[in-house]
Amino acid sequence: MVSSTPKPVEGTAYSLGRCHLAACRLNLQHYLWRETLGFSVHTAIKLPPNPVIADIACGTGLRLIDVSREIPGAQLHGFDMDLTQAPHEGWLPPNISLKHWNFFDExxxxxxGKFDFVHVRLLVMVLPDDAAPFISRLFELLKPGAYLQWDELDCINMSIRKADASIPTPALEELHKIWTGRYDWTITIDETLYKCGFENASLEYIGDDNLLARAFADCNLMAIDEVAGGMIRSGREDAGKRILGLLIKAHQENAQGAGLSTPRVICVARKPWEER
Structure with a gap:
């Protein structure tokens, strides 16, 4: 097993926002993912009665609330390094608890060894290219024979989707150049999981439905807007302002029937009953 300490991406430990608008974007993102995937827990995962479940980087907590309805007997633990976007505990079902944990720590x-199932989603801009040290943390959380589900973006295959091929998209093309080809580790999560001791790792690619293309396109621009704001706050003002300028034009291109489309990858793996 990997024992080194994982490090966040330099200068972008969390480059998205923490305000109410960012929380709204996370909530929209959750509902779009739920509509697209059609499941909270992948159908390949077999859970025991009354499972103990962890959601890492739980954000606004909506996925935990979904799972609490789907599996009423589950004990659900949400972990995040910042819980300011999550509901007050008084607004949560009794089987959900939230805890601060910086997953770069032990x-x-x-x-x-507490959990029957660990779920992770969208750490693509937080983890470095070498996700193995973080994966060792996930491995440690799981009981022998328990499952991991990891949902990520496939930034390598990001594209510009058009309702009509003749639609001009200069701003979207510029944004595409900035992000395409980065964060390529997500399409090899299954291989990394094998190297870190997991078994039966499988990777599934899920694209955008045309019916949700506009909603995803606008949500993508909202996330990029947050990143640009983070760049400005961190001293990269020129680069951040350039992206903000592109976003205004990109929104107009969205309205004309174009948008950035980023496929999703879903990886399911299992911790062996006996460590190799």
Missing amino acids: VPQEFA
């Missing part, structure tokens, strides 16, 4: 002993 796993708290009380949670080692």
Whole structure:
């Protein structure tokens, strides 16, 4: 197993926003993913009665709320390094608890080997190219024989989707150049999981439906807007302002029937009953 300490991407430990608008974007993103995937827990995952489940980087907590309805007997633990976007505990079902945990730190002993299922989503802009140290944390959280589900973006195959091929998209093309080809580790998560001790790792690609193309396109621009704001706050003002200028034009291109489309990858793997 990998034992080194994982490090966040330099200068972008969390380049998205934490305000109410960012929370709204996360909530929209959640509902779009739910509509596209059609499941919270992948159908390949077999859980015991009353499972103990962890959601890493739980954000606004909506996925936990979904799972609490789908599996009422589950004990659900949401972990994040910042819980300011999550609901107050008084607004959550009794089977959900939220806890601060910086996943670049060691796993708290009380949670080692505790979970029947661990879920992770959208750490593509937080983790470095070498995700193995973080994966070792996930491995440690799981019971022997338990499952991991990891949902990510496939930035390598990001494209510009058009309702009509003749639609001009100069701003979207510029944004595409900035992001395409980065974060390529997500399309090899299954290979990395094998190297880190997991078994039965499988990777599934899921694209955008035309019916949700506009909604995803606008949500993508919202995320890029947050990144640009983070760049400005961190001293990269010229680059951030350039992106903000492109966003205004890109929104107009969205309205004409074009948009950035980023496929999703869903990886399911299992911790062996006996460590190799």
